[in-house]
Amino acid sequence: MPACSTKCGKTAILKRPKTGDALCKECFFEAFENEIHYTIERAKLFRPGSTVAIAASGGKDSTVLAYVLKLLNEKFNYQLKLVLLSIDEGITGYRDDSLNTVKQNKEDYGMDLKILSYKELYGWTMDEIVAEIGRKNNCTFCGVFRRQALDRGAYLLKVDYVATGHNADDIAETVLMNILRGDIARLNRCTSIITDSGDGIPRVKPLKYAFEKEIVMYAYFKKLIYFTTECVFAPNAYRGHARVLLKDLEKIDPTIIMNIIKSGEDLKVAETTKIPTLTRCVRCNYVSSQDVCKACILLEGLNKGLPRLGIGKSSKVKRLLKENEEKTSSCNSKNCCNAKPEKSHCLCKTTIPSIS
Numbered sequence: 001m002p003a004c005s006t007k008c009g010k011t012a013i014l015k016r017p018k019t020g021d022a023l024c025k026e027c028f029f030e031a032f033e034n035e036i037h038y039t040i041e042r043a044k045l046f047r048p049g050s051t052v053a054i055a056a057s058g059g060k061d062s063t064v065l066a067y068v069l070k071l072l073n074e075k076f077n078y079q080l081k082l083v084l085l086s087i088d089e090g091i092t093g094y095r096d097d098s099l100n101t102v103k104q105n106k107e108d109y110g111m112d113l114k115i116l117s118y119k120e121l122y123g124w125t126m127d128e129i130v131a132e133i134g135r136k137n138n139c140t141f142c143g144v145f146r147r148q149a150l151d152r153g154a155y156l157l158k159v160d161y162v163a164t165g166h167n168a169d170d171i172a173e174t175v176l177m178n179i180l181r182g183d184i185a186r187l188n189r190c191t192s193i194i195t196d197s198g199d200g201i202p203r204v205k206p207l208k209y210a211f212e213k214e215i216v217m218y219a220y221f222k223k224l225i226y227f228t229t230e231c232v233f234a235p236n237a238y239r240g241h242a243r244v245l246l247k248d249l250e251k252i253d254p255t256i257i258m259n260i261i262k263s264g265e266d267l268k269v270a271e272t273t274k275i276p277t278l279t280r281c282v283r284c285n286y287v288s289s290q291d292v293c294k295a296c297i298l299l300e301g302l303n304k305g306l307p308r309l310g311i312g313k314s315s316k317v318k319r320l321l322k323e324n325e326e327k328t329s330s331c332n333s334k335n336c337c338n339a340k341p342e343k344s345h346c347l348c349k350t351t352i353p354s355i356s
């Protein structure tokens with residue numbers, strides 16, 4: 001191996017995937033951490049004195065995020081209170097094991113940990129949902145429920161920010177995916193380093209410009225404990241295609257990852273493109289682009305034995321909801337689940353508690 005390209009006098013032990021520089025371990029750590037610090041400073045991600053919930057899945061990205069945020073917080077005196085927030089989707093052999101890793105992180109990093117489960121929030125585990133709907137489309141339930149669960153957790157913890165471990169590869173993949181789908185309305189949002197769920201608690205992505213390969217290298221050389229198993233249920237097929245495409249492109253030229261992110265950031269959405277307007281779900285008060293939010297529709301489908309209710313076009317969903325409402329009678333509750341009395345008991349208790 002050649003000498004470290006920073007001329008620190010040490011021997012290089014790796015070639016940085018992002019820049020091609022040959023670096024020693026210490027110089028790699030410094031470069032990687034400084035870039036994240038620069039990202040945080042440039043985007044003014046955090047106000048001093050804030051509380052930040054790190055969305056911790058136990059995987060490499062959120063583990064590195066927790067470790068680096070703690071380190072930078074101390075080194076640069078960000079004055080942040082860091083806590084861990086985990087969502088237990090109820091996937092046996094996957095999330096139960098990865099949550100053990102998060103519990104270990106809690107001890108190692110001295111951070112409080114809050115775990116919220118789909119079971120307590122929605123009345124269903126992902127194992128139960130997959131038993132009902134099968135392996136196709138289950139990622140839709142998981143993604144929609146997780147997004148909302150993280151917001152609910154943040155709300156309960158009264159934090160100022162939720163930081164997720166989304167990295168440069170994740171963002172480039174999402175840009176590609178939205179282009180392939182023609183979903184230009186989502187394109188702008190997916191590259192934003194700060195997004196607002198609508199409840200006033202911003203989501204931030206401090207690893208937005210960190211390459212996945214470098215995150216793995218960092219975790220490896222720092223000997224961080226993280227969970228590596230893939231989800232036991234079918235991976236998101238569409239994202240899988242974008243991922244394969246990106247990996248192929250990266251082999252030709254690694255800078256393609258940054259170029260795709262930059263293209264996504266700079267694209268201007270045509271005025272004719274329909275951008276959904278955000279309102280409140282009439283049932284749970286969660287932010288939504290429809291009268292009833294996607295999570296409530298998916299849950300209603302599950303509770304009524306119509307698990308495909310929320311899958312597909314919103315016009316089809318509206319029609320099915322209307323048909324179903326005509327067949328049902330409701331209890332006196334404002335948030336009644338409209339379960340058919342002749343078929344099952346009223347399921348109001350399993351509607352999502354309202355955010356107010």
Ligand SMILES: Nc1ncnc2c1ncn2[C@@H]1O[C@H](COP(=O)(O)OP(=O)(O)OP(=O)(O)O)[C@@H](O)[C@H]1O
Pocket residue numbers: 054055056057058059060061062063085086087088089146163164165166170
């Ligand atoms: N169950 C969960 N609980 C809390 N946060 C989660 C959970 N699942 C995902 N996240 C957050 O969303 C980010 C992106 O999730 P994704 O499913 O793409 O995982 P990933 O890219 O494998 O990341 P990681 O390596 O952290 O698991 C994670 O880095 C984490 O911050």
